[in-house]
Amino acid sequence: MPDISYYLSRSARQNVEEALALAKAHEQHHPFLALTEARALERADLVDSKKVTGRLAGVPFAVKDNYLTFGAPTTAASHILENFEAPLQATVVERLEAEGAICIGKTNLDSFAHGSSTENSAFGPTKNAIDDTRVAGGSSGGSAVAVALGIVPFALGTDTGGSIRQPASFNGVVGVKPTYGMTSRFGVVAMASSTDVMGCFATNVSDAELVTSIMAGSDAKDATTVPDYFEPMQKTDKLKIGVIGDFMTEATDEGVRSSINAYIETLKQLGHQVDEVSLPMAKYSLPIYYIVVPAEIASNLARYDGVRYGKRSDAQTIEELYGESRDAGFVTESKRRILIGNYVLSSGYYDAYYQKAQQARTLLIEEFDALFQSYDILLSPVTPTTAFKFGQNTDDPIKMYMSDAMTVGVSLAGIPALSVPGGLSDGLPVGVQLIAQKKNDAVLFALAKTVEKEQA
Numbered sequence: 001m002p003d004i005s006y007y008l009s010r011s012a013r014q015n016v017e018e019a020l021a022l023a024k025a026h027e028q029h030h031p032f033l034a035l036t037e038a039r040a041l042e043r044a045d046l047v048d049s050k051k052v053t054g055r056l057a058g059v060p061f062a063v064k065d066n067y068l069t070f071g072a073p074t075t076a077a078s079h080i081l082e083n084f085e086a087p088l089q090a091t092v093v094e095r096l097e098a099e100g101a102i103c104i105g106k107t108n109l110d111s112f113a114h115g116s117s118t119e120n121s122a123f124g125p126t127k128n129a130i131d132d133t134r135v136a137g138g139s140s141g142g143s144a145v146a147v148a149l150g151i152v153p154f155a156l157g158t159d160t161g162g163s164i165r166q167p168a169s170f171n172g173v174v175g176v177k178p179t180y181g182m183t184s185r186f187g188v189v190a191m192a193s194s195t196d197v198m199g200c201f202a203t204n205v206s207d208a209e210l211v212t213s214i215m216a217g218s219d220a221k222d223a224t225t226v227p228d229y230f231e232p233m234q235k236t237d238k239l240k241i242g243v244i245g246d247f248m249t250e251a252t253d254e255g256v257r258s259s260i261n262a263y264i265e266t267l268k269q270l271g272h273q274v275d276e277v278s279l280p281m282a283k284y285s286l287p288i289y290y291i292v293v294p295a296e297i298a299s300n301l302a303r304y305d306g307v308r309y310g311k312r313s314d315a316q317t318i319e320e321l322y323g324e325s326r327d328a329g330f331v332t333e334s335k336r337r338i339l340i341g342n343y344v345l346s347s348g349y350y351d352a353y354y355q356k357a358q359q360a361r362t363l364l365i366e367e368f369d370a371l372f373q374s375y376d377i378l379l380s381p382v383t384p385t386t387a388f389k390f391g392q393n394t395d396d397p398i399k400m401y402m403s404d405a406m407t408v409g410v411s412l413a414g415i416p417a418l419s420v421p422g423g424l425s426d427g428l429p430v431g432v433q434l435i436a437q438k439k440n441d442a443v444l445f446a447l448a449k450t451v452e453k454e455q456a
Contacts, residue, residue: 001150001173001203004059004210012047012058012102016040019060019104022151029127031136031145032062035105036071043102055214057100062146062155065106066113066189067198069093076189077121078111080304080311080329090187091222092156092198092215099214104152107142111331112301113158113191115139116166116403119394120333129171130428134387137167140201144171147201154202154211160191161289162382162407164199165419169382169431172421173201174208174448177407179438180414181226183212184219192296193224195411205420205452209445229439233446241267242277242375247406252384255425260381263422263432266451267379277371277378281364285409288364290401291344291357292412297334298341304329336397365413372437377447380406382419382431406433416441420448 007015020040023032040060046052063069066076068086075081093103110120118126118141126136129148136145140157144167147155157164159177168175176199183198190196198215202208209232216230243264248257264274306312306325313324330338344353371378383403393400410417415438422432436444 001147002153003203004056004153004207007059007153008057010058012044013041015058015060016044016102016104019152022149023105023146026149026151029129029132029145029149030124031107031126031142031149031151032105033065033075033077033108033123033142034072036069036103039071040102040104043097047100047102052100054099055210056096059101060104060152061096061101062105062107062143062152063093063103064109064140064143064155064157066109066158067093067156068187069103069106071103072106074106074189076112077109077123078329078331078334079122080325082311084310088187090198091184091219093187095214096211107140107146107155109142110139110333112189112334113139113160113163114297114333114337116162116400117388117393118142118167119390120331122331125390128387131387134389134428135170137170137387139163141167144168144173144175144201147171147173147203154200154207156198156200158188158191159197159199159411160195161293161411162404164201165382165407165417165431165433166403168201168419169429170387172429173203174205174421175419175431176200176208176212177410177417178212178216178441179226179416181224182230182416182441183215184222184225186219186221190300192293193300194296195293195414197411205418205445205448209449212441226439230441233442235450236443236446238271238273239376239443239447240374241272241274241377241379242371243274244279244282244378244380245276246279246282247380247384252381253386253425256381256384256386256430259423259425259430260379260432263451264379266454270450270454275375277375279367279371279409281360281367282409284360285364285412286401286405288357288360289404289408289412290340291353292361294337294341295345295354296341297337298345301330301334301338361412364409368413368415376436376443378435380433380435382406382433386425386428386430410435414438416444418444418448420452
């Protein structure tokens with residue numbers, strides 16, 4: 001898989017033409033929903049004529065199709081937004097383009113980012129880059145596969161509960177979930193506003209760090225962004241690393257645990273102290289997540305009513321218009337989450353479910369904070385298994401949700417995490433999750449770079 005430096009040494013038009021050709025050659029994997037061919041070639045000529053310059057001048061990239069961009073519709077992989085042309089671009093896309101990067105297309109996802117396999121896309125699933133009988137992961141499966149297949153050196157995703165880290169793990173690439181508020185959410189279709197984070201996939205840690213540094217920073221259009229703080233580090237001192245033992249039990253596949261243990265041995269060889277730690281609230285993170293997040297989903301998706309934009313049914317009354325437009329526009333999983341969200345927010349159940357979940361969320365955050373008093377970094381698998389077969393979990397939503405058990409707690413706490421390749425289990429990639437305290441993103445990248453160099 002070529003890295004960013006490969007593209008910087010060539011003409012932008014050559015880069016874009018090659019990337020577009022590769023995207024078309026890998027159509028059977030279905031990583032893209034649309035290519036922005038005309039606009040990409042136009043921008044390539046601007047770069048080659050030196051009218052656009054920057055740290056990513058001429059480097060092609062892909063964007064998950066819940067980011068607003070020019071050159072192709074923004075569908076969020078749903079029928080309700082099937083023909084929606086964005087009037088503006090997401091802040092982070094604008095920042096990357098200002099540095100000369102060129103978007104070649106919009107990638108597939110679980111509709112409205114609701115899923116863990118990209119099987120919930122209204123336009124068909126994306127196939128795993130390593131084994132096309134298996135899922136790509138989700139919800140940012142298309143972006144992960146576009147990078148893993150070498151179509152582009154980096155791609156954008158969103159991570160609400162693991163939607164970058166899990167597909168990165170399943171496809172053997174680097175995935176970045178920054179601190180909440182480090183990257184702007186402006187111009188991205190909202191899923192859950194208190195956990196949505198904009199991040200990226202890349203072929204290596206250094207490229208992921210560069211892209212993240214360009215995306216990062218406060219934005220007047222997003223009040224949840226925090227003041228600029230991200231300063232890349234080349235190396236770290238010897239660190240204290242805590243392995244979350246709650247995720248290293250027999251419930252996690254033996255091959256996954258073996259890969260994690262091999263990564264731990266490398267850390268020890270580099271002189272870092274590694275201990276097992278406990279996170280008792282970890283077992284509650286999934287039920288907390290699937291109360292809090294559906295509540296926010298129900299609120300955020302209320303705007304899709306067939307009136308202002310998006311799919312509109314041919315109805316006789318306003319009630320029919322709402323109902324029929326939403327029924328035709330949303331996939332089953334989105335409907336399930338809307339129903340759950342409205343239920344936990346309803347009169348008589350708000351205190352019993354939503355309020356209790358938020359209180360438990362606070363306890364989870366406090367446990368993470370307590371661990372970070374003693375440890376610099378926490379470590380765990382990204383998922384309990386490698387990529388599963390198509391259809392394996394689709395009939396059992398709870399089983400599907402369990403694939404997020406190791407990632408949702410980090411999202412609820414708003415802390416940064418990386419998914420980095422940790423070897424193979426029966427020929428399939430295993431991801432290692434590195435977790436840091438809020439605003440300590442740079443330490444994660446520095447540690448991951450030293451391990452990556454040691455393993456090269």
